[in-house]
Amino acid sequence: MSASSTSPLIRNAWYAAATSAEVGRTLLGRHLLGTPVVLYRTEAGEPVALLDACAHRQFPLSRSALVGDDIRCGYHGFTFASSGECIHIPSSPRIPRDAHVRRFPLVERHDMLWIWPGEPALADPSRIPDCPWLDGSAKVSYYAHLRAHYQLLIENLLDFSHVPYVHHDQQGHPELARVIPRAREHGDTVVSTRIMRESSTPPLWSDVMGLPLGAPMDHDQRFEFRAPSAVCIRQAVWASKVPERRYPFSTTHFMTPDGCGATHYWSWVSLEWEGVDPATLERMDRGAREVADQDVVALEAQQALHDRLRDGAVAHGVVSVPFDAGSLLTRQVLARMAERERETAPEPRSAAS
Numbered sequence: 001m002s003a004s005s006t007s008p009l010i011r012n013a014w015y016a017a018a019t020s021a022e023v024g025r026t027l028l029g030r031h032l033l034g035t036p037v038v039l040y041r042t043e044a045g046e047p048v049a050l051l052d053a054c055a056h057r058q059f060p061l062s063r064s065a066l067v068g069d070d071i072r073c074g075y076h077g078f079t080f081a082s083s084g085e086c087i088h089i090p091s092s093p094r095i096p097r098d099a100h101v102r103r104f105p106l107v108e109r110h111d112m113l114w115i116w117p118g119e120p121a122l123a124d125p126s127r128i129p130d131c132p133w134l135d136g137s138a139k140v141s142y143y144a145h146l147r148a149h150y151q152l153l154i155e156n157l158l159d160f161s162h163v164p165y166v167h168h169d170q171q172g173h174p175e176l177a178r179v180i181p182r183a184r185e186h187g188d189t190v191v192s193t194r195i196m197r198e199s200s201t202p203p204l205w206s207d208v209m210g211l212p213l214g215a216p217m218d219h220d221q222r223f224e225f226r227a228p229s230a231v232c233i234r235q236a237v238w239a240s241k242v243p244e245r246r247y248p249f250s251t252t253h254f255m256t257p258d259g260c261g262a263t264h265y266w267s268w269v270s271l272e273w274e275g276v277d278p279a280t281l282e283r284m285d286r287g288a289r290e291v292a293d294q295d296v297v298a299l300e301a302q303q304a305l306h307d308r309l310r311d312g313a314v315a316h317g318v319v320s321v322p323f324d325a326g327s328l329l330t331r332q333v334l335a336r337m338a339e340r341e342r343e344t345a346p347e348p349r350s351a352a353s
């Protein structure tokens, strides 16, 4: 079963559009959910997301000029306010009533900008995935434009039995592929938890937490898929039999389909114990990048093969094992959300109206 044929895009949801640091006084164009969007900040620092297409002849506004808080189109000079309204046309004293571009709801939270590409009236900011641990300072970030469907990324993050194989040089320890997590649904969230006892400390955790390489280590994990755009993994490790010295950390992953078959992928690793020094953070940054790059390589290879098999003449199938329970639940949640969206979609306007 190909992920690209089973997981439709869900528009009525909050998605990460960019990190806070990426968006400033330079126009940033980005494809999100099949929609070209231009992002920038007003002089007062308010983030803005507009459709990246001029209302005149659809020139990209991201290739235009930011003048104060307004965008002056780089083709014929129509000027749009941050509301999306056209406020000036050099070649016409009259501004047509429909001369505006769509402005998207956009909220800044946890060093990310969150966009709502669907029905604006439904955009409730309380539905943005809440990740308060991201407000801490001991964290590192990663971004990739992943040439794979977002469902493949979600399943990768819910099934850590891949870690001893894809990331064996960094953080793979044998219990990751042996202890089956317990997965369940809570509304549009899938939660999966497990504790692994007396596994051997892998190189990355040895360097970052200072535990002896290969020494017995316990590892606690709680995965949360907050459909459709976030996977939060709260974790802790400690030397076996020394639970009073825990090293809690979180890996937080945001996935936003670009609508053209690829996925914008951001991830953060937050180290949540006291006294994390710069050298430790630098080692974490290097390790997190290597690990995320390994996932990107694996997922792009998987997607390329899915595409070839889908287009080929040989019948094929896939099997699932108990470890896949969380991944299968994420498919159900996404399918339910897509169905809800279809049921509540406004009737298309008839051509005669």
Ligand code: FES
Pocket (backbone or CB within 6 Å): 054, 055, 056, 057, 058, 059, 073, 074, 075, 076, 077, 078
């Ligand atoms: S396309 Fe933008 S002003 Fe003509």
Ligand SMILES: [Fe+2]
Pocket (backbone or CB within 6 Å): 156, 162, 163, 166, 167, 291, 295
């Ligand atoms: Fe991975």
